[in-house]
Amino acid sequence: MDSSVDRIADPWGGRVPHRRHEPWPARVDTHLAEGVEPDMVQRWVQAASILHSDGDAMDIAVVDGRMVGVRGRAVDRVNRGRLGPKDLFGWQANASPDRLTRPLVREGGRLVETDWDTAMDRVVSRSRALLGERGPGSLGFYTSGQLFLEEYYTLAVLARAGIGTNHLDGNTRLCTSTAAEALKESFGCDGQPGSYDDIDHADVIALFGHNIAETQPVQWMRVLDRLEGTDPPRLLCVDPRPTPVARRAAVHLAPRIGTNVALLNALLHEIIRTDRVDHSYVRAHTVGFDELAARVADCTPEWAAGVCDVPAARITEAAELLGTADRLLSTVLQGVYQSHQATAAAVQVNNLHLIRGMLGRPGAGVLQMNGQPTAQNTRECGADGDLPGFRNWQNDAHVEDLARVWNVEPSAIPHYAPPTHALQMFRYAEQGSIRMLWISGTNPAVSLPELSRIRAILAQERLFVVVQDLFLTETARYADVVLPAATWGEKTGTFTNADRTVHLSEKAVEPPGGARPDLDVFLDYARRMDFRDKDGGPLVTWHDPESAFEAWKRCSAGRPCDYTGLTYAMLRGGSGVQWPVNERAPGGTERLYADGVDWAHPDVCEDYGKDLVTGAADGAAEYRALNPDGKAVIKAAAYLPPHEGPSEEYPFQLTTGRTVYQFHTRTKTGRAPQLNAAAPDVWVEASAEDAARTGLREGDLVEVRTPRGALRGRLRVTGLRPGVLFVPFHYGYWDTPAGDGPDPAAPGRAANEATITDWDPASKQPMFKTAAASLTLVERGDETPSPAPTTGASAPADPHGVPATAGGAAARVAQDPHPAWGTKEDDR
Ligand SMILES: Nc1nc2c(c(=O)[nH]1)N[C@H]1C(S)=C(S)[C@@H](COP(=O)(O)OP(=O)(O)OC[C@H]3O[C@@H](n4cnc5c(=O)[nH]c(N)nc54)[C@H](O)[C@@H]3O)O[C@H]1N2
Numbered sequence: 050m051d052s053s054v055d056r057i058a059d060p061w062g063g064r065v066p067h068r069r070h071e072p073w074p075a076r077v078d079t080h081l082a083e084g085v086e087p088d089m090v091q092r093w094v095q096a097a098s099i100l101h102s103d104g105d106a107m108d109i110a111v112v113d114g115r116m117v118g119v120r121g122r123a124v125d126r127v128n129r130g131r132l133g134p135k136d137l138f139g140w141q142a143n144a145s146p147d148r149l150t151r152p153l154v155r156e157g158g159r160l161v162e163t164d165w166d167t168a169m170d171r172v173v174s175r176s177r178a179l180l181g182e183r184g185p186g187s188l189g190f191y192t193s194g195q196l197f198l199e200e201y202y203t204l205a206v207l208a209r210a211g212i213g214t215n216h217l218d219g220n221t222r223l224c225t226s227t228a229a230e231a232l233k234e235s236f237g238c239d240g241q242p243g244s245y246d247d248i249d250h251a252d253v254i255a256l257f258g259h260n261i262a263e264t265q266p267v268q269w270m271r272v273l274d275r276l277e278g279t280d281p282p283r284l285l286c287v288d289p290r291p292t293p294v295a296r297r298a299a300v301h302l303a304p305r306i307g308t309n310v311a312l313l314n315a316l317l318h319e320i321i322r323t324d325r326v327d328h329s330y331v332r333a334h335t336v337g338f339d340e341l342a343a344r345v346a347d348c349t350p351e352w353a354a355g356v357c358d359v360p361a362a363r364i365t366e367a368a369e370l371l372g373t374a375d376r377l378l379s380t381v382l383q384g385v386y387q388s389h390q391a392t393a394a395a396v397q398v399n400n401l402h403l404i405r406g407m408l409g410r411p412g413a414g415v416l417q418m419n420g421q422p423t424a425q426n427t428r429e430c431g432a433d434g435d436l437p438g439f440r441n442w443q444n445d446a447h448v449e450d451l452a453r454v455w456n457v458e459p460s461a462i463p464h465y466a467p468p469t470h471a472l473q474m475f476r477y478a479e480q481g482s483i484r485m486l487w488i489s490g491t492n493p494a495v496s497l498p499e500l501s502r503i504r505a506i507l508a509q510e511r512l513f514v515v516v517q518d519l520f521l522t523e524t525a526r527y528a529d530v531v532l533p534a535a536t537w538g539e540k541t542g543t544f545t546n547a548d549r550t551v552h553l554s555e556k557a558v559e560p561p562g563g564a565r566p567d568l569d570v571f572l573d574y575a576r577r578m579d580f581r582d583k584d585g586g587p588l589v590t591w592h593d594p595e596s597a598f599e600a601w602k603r604c605s606a607g608r609p610c611d612y613t614g615l616t617y618a619m620l621r622g623g624s625g626v627q628w629p630v631n632e633r634a635p636g637g638t639e640r641l642y643a644d645g646v647d648w649a650h651p652d653v654c655e656d657y658g659k660d661l662v663t664g665a666a667d668g669a670a671e672y673r674a675l676n677p678d679g680k681a682v683i684k685a686a687a688y689l690p691p692h693e694g695p696s697e698e699y700p701f702q703l704t705t706g707r708t709v710y711q712f713h714t715r716t717k718t719g720r721a722p723q724l725n726a727a728a729p730d731v732w733v734e735a736s737a738e739d740a741a742r743t744g745l746r747e748g749d750l751v752e753v754r755t756p757r758g759a760l761r762g763r764l765r766v767t768g769l770r771p772g773v774l775f776v777p778f779h780y781g782y783w784d785t786p787a788g789d790g791p792d793p794a795a796p797g798r799a800a801n802e803a804t805i806t807d808w809d810p811a812s813k814q815p816m817f818k819t820a821a822a823s824l825t826l827v828e829r830g831d832e833t834p835s836p837a838p839t840t841g842a843s844a845p846a847d848p849h850g851v852p853a854t855a856g857g858a859a860a861r862v863a864q865d866p867h868p869a870w871g872t873k874e875d876d877r
C-alpha cells in the first residue's frame with residue numbers, strides 16, 4: 050500500500066490517468082477498522098455494494114466472526130478495485146447495537162418482543178382471514194430495491210400466484226420505474242442498452258439530471274481518470290445545481306426545474322436542423338422519425354431559452370457537442386425521472402441516440418440509470434409492477450408461459466389490469482380496500498411524498514402493517530408486526546447493477562440474534578400458507594439461495610434477462626457478468642442492440658407503449674400497426690408546463706435529492722460514524738442571489754413551506770440556480786423523547802413533509818423534484834455553519850468561514866494503484 054487518503058475529505062481519492070480505448074487501470078481501496086492490519090484478516094468474503102446501483106465489487110474482511118473492513122476487487126469489470134465512501138464505511142452499520150434481533154408484535158398499543166412463531170402466526174392468520182373475508186385484493190406487498198434476486202423472485206411467486214394479488218410493487222417505483230418505462234417505450238422492453246465500459250470509449254458524455262459524482266462515485270472516478278488521460282471526453286451536464294459534474298463540464302445547462310422536455314426537444318431540433326442524423330440507422334432500425342421531426346420543428350433554441358431560462362447560445366453549444374460526437378454516452382437519472390414529464394423526457398434521450406445511431410458500439414450507448422443496488426432485480430423478477438422475466442401482462446401467451454413455469458392456471462396470475470403501482474396501493478390502503486400491507490426493505494414514512502398523509506395511512510387501526518427491516522425505523526413504529534431481517538454480509542444471494550452486471554454476494558458473518566434472511570422469511574410464509582400449484586404440489590419448490598437462483602433461471606429462460614448460462618460457481622472468484630448469459634452468449638453480453646433492437650416485436654415485447662401525456666396503455670392491435678416489424682420506436686412528446694408553478698405565496702421551486710455521504714433514510718449511513726459526521730443533519734440550499742435578495746445568510750435557521758407541510762434546516766448558500774431551493778431527503782421526523790413516533794411538538798425535518806402527491810402518467814413515478822415553496826427566516830445563524838457538506842453540490846458559494854468537510858484519521862483509506870493481483874484480463 051503506497052498511499053492513504055481521507056476519503057471523507059476527498060470522496061473520489063487519487064487519479065490513475067486513463068487513456069481512451071484502453072481498459073481502466075485498477076486501484077484497490079481498502080478500509081479496515083482501527084487497529085486491524087491486513088495480515089490479521091482471517092477471511093476475505095466476496096460481496097458487492099448495496100448502497101447504490103453501481104455494483105462495486107468488494108471483499109468483506111472477517112476476524113473472529115466479525116466484519117472488520119472491506120477492500121475493492123481489482124478483478125471486477127465494474128470498479129476495478131475502487132470503492133466509494135459509502136462502500137468503505139457503510140458496513141459498520143451491520144454491527145450497530147440497535148439492530149432488531151427479535152420479532153415485535155403490537156400488544157395493547159405497544160410493540161413488544163416475541164418469538165418467530167408468534168409473529169409469523171399473526172401474519173398468517175391475518176392473511177387467511179382477509180383472503181376469506183375480502184379476497185386477494187385486500188393484501189398488498191411493498192418491497193424494495195435492496196433485497197436480493199432470490200428474495201424478489203420468491204416474493205413475486207407467492208404474491209402473484211400464491212395470494213393472487215395484483216398489489217405488489219417496490220420502492221423502485223420511486224426510483225427507476227421511469228428508466229424501465231422509457232426503455233419499454235423506445236425498445237419494447239426493459240434492459241439497459243449500454244455498459245459502464247462505454248465511459249472508456251466515449252468522446253462526449255452527457256449527464257441528464259444525474260449527479261454521478263455523488264451518487265455513483267466510482268463511475269465518476271472512471272470519468273475523472275479519463276479527464277486526466279490522453280484524448281479526454283467532453284462533458285455535458287444538465288442540472289440546476291452546481292454539482293461536481295457541472296464543474297467539470299464543457300457545457301453546463303442549469304434549466305428551470307421541470308423543463309427537461311423543452312430542452313431536449315430543442316437539442317433534437319438542432320440535431321435534425323444541422324442534419325447530424327444517421328439516416329441509414331433510422332431507416333433500418335426505427336419507426337416514428339417523421340413524427341419527431343414534425344414535433345420539434347418549432348422547438349428552436351430561442352424558444353427553449355424562454356421556457357428553460359438558459360441562454361439560447363448555450364443550447365446551441367450543447368447541441369453541437371451532441372451532434373458532433375463520434376461516440377456519445379448519455380446517462381439519465383432522478384433530475385429527469387422524478388421531475389415533470391419524466392418518461393417523455395427520458396424517451397427523448399433515447400431518441401437522441403436513435404437518430405444519431407449511437408447504440409451498441411463501444412462508447413456509444415445510453416444508460417437509463419438505476420439508483421438502488423438491486424432495483425434491476427425487482428423489475429426482472431416481477432416484484433414491481435411487471436410480470437417476471439419482462440413478460441407482457443397484456444399478452445395472453447406471456448401469461449400462459451409464466452403459468453407453465455409456475456405450474457398454475459393462467460387465471461391464477463392476476464392480469465386483468467396493470468399491476469398496481471405503489472402510490473395507488475397507498476391510496477387503496479387509505480380508502481380501505483387494502484387491509485394488510487407487508488413492507489420489506491423500505492422506509493415509506495420518510496421516503497414517500499406528503500408524509501403527513503402517509504403517516505395517517507399507516508396509523509389506521511383497520512390496516513394491518515407488517516414491517517421487515519434491520520432497525521426500528523420511522524415506518525416500523527407504525528407496524529403491527531416487525532420482522533427482524535438479516536442483510537448484506539449476513540446472507541448469500543445475487544443482484545444486478547445498472548449495467549446488467551450480476552454479482553454474487555456471500556454470507557460473511559452470522560446475523561445478530563434471531564434476525565433472518567428475507568428469503569427465509571418469505572419461504573417460511575409460503576410454507577405456513579401452504580401455497581400449492583395446480584397439481585397439488587408446493588408452489589415454491591426451493592429452499593435456499595442457490596435453489597431459488599436455479600428456479601429463477603428457469604423463469605428467465607428465453608427472455609431478455611436470460612440467466613440460464615449463469616451459476617453461483619461462475620460468479621465466484623472472478624468478475625461479475627452481464628446478462629443475458631446463455632448458450633448464445635456464454636460469457637455474458639456487454640451491450641444490447643448492436644444491430645437493431647431485439648425485443649420490440651409485438652409477439653415478444655414487454656409493453657405495447659403508453660400515451661406519454663395521459664398514461665393510457667396502447668393495445669396489441671395499435672402497437673402491431675405502429676411497429677409490425679419490431680423496430681425501435683421514436684416517440685415524440687410536446688412540452689407541458691409543470692403542474693405546480695411558483696406563485697406569490699410560494700415563490701420558489703423546491704427540489705430534493707442526495708449527498709455523497711448519506712444513503713436514503715440513513716438507516717445504514719447514519720450508523721457509520723465517518724459518514725454521519727460528514728452530513729449530520731438536514732439543511733436547505735438557496736442561491737447566492739436569492740440569499741442576498743432576501744437578506745438570508747449561511748447558517749440561518751430557515752423554514753421551507755409548501756401547501757403540504759413545512760420543514761426547518763440551516764441555510765447553505767451555493768451556486769444553485771436562482772429561484773430554486775434544494776433539500777436532501779435523507780432525514781426523517783424528530784422522535785418523541787420516548788422514541789415511539791414523530792414528536793408533535795417538533796418542527797418538520799423531512800423533505801417529504803413538503804413534496805406533492807403527484808406522479809408521471811406513464812411510469813407512475815412520484816415527482817419528488819418539483820414543488821412550489823416559500824422560504825422564511827426562523828432564527829439567525831450567528832456564525833453557526835450549515836451542516837451541509839462542502840465537497841459536492843452543496844459546496845458553499847463563499848467558502849470563507851465554513852469549515853471544510855473532513856473525516857480525519859478514522860476516514861483514512863489505503864489506495865493501491867499497483868495491486869499485485871487481479872489486474873490482468875486473464876486473472877478474471
Ligand atoms: N450518496 C448516495 N448515492 C446514492 C443514493 C443515495 O441516497 N446517496 N441513492 C441511490 C439511488 S436509489 C438513486 S435513485 C440515485 C439517484 O442519483 P441522482 O439522480 O444522481 O441523485 P439526486 O440527487 O436525486 O438527483 C440528481 C440531480 O437532479 C437534479 N434535478 C432536480 N430537478 C431537476 C430537473 O427538473 N431537471 C434536471 N435536469 N435536473 C434536475 C438535482 O439538482 C440533482 O443534482 O443515487 C443512488 N446513489
Ligand SMILES: Nc1nc2c(c(=O)[nH]1)N[C@H]1C(S)=C(S)[C@@H](COP(=O)(O)OP(=O)(O)OC[C@H]3O[C@@H](n4cnc5c(=O)[nH]c(N)nc54)[C@H](O)[C@@H]3O)O[C@H]1N2
Pocket residue numbers: 193194195196220221223224225383387420421489490491492493495496497517518519520522534535536537567705706707712713714715716717778800801804817
Ligand atoms: N423527496 C425525495 N424523496 C425520495 C427521493 C428523492 O430524491 N427525494 N428518492 C426516492 C428514491 S429514488 C428512493 S430509491 C427511495 C428510497 O427510500 P427507502 O427505500 O424508503 O429508503 P431506505 O433508507 O433505503 O430504506 C430501505 C430500508 O430497508 C432496510 N434494509 C436494508 N437492507 C435490508 C435487508 O437486507 N432486508 C430488509 N428487510 N431490510 C433492509 C433499511 O434498514 C431501510 O429501513 O426514496 C425516494 N424518496
Ligand SMILES: [Mo]
Pocket residue numbers: 223224225420421
Ligand atoms: Mo432510488
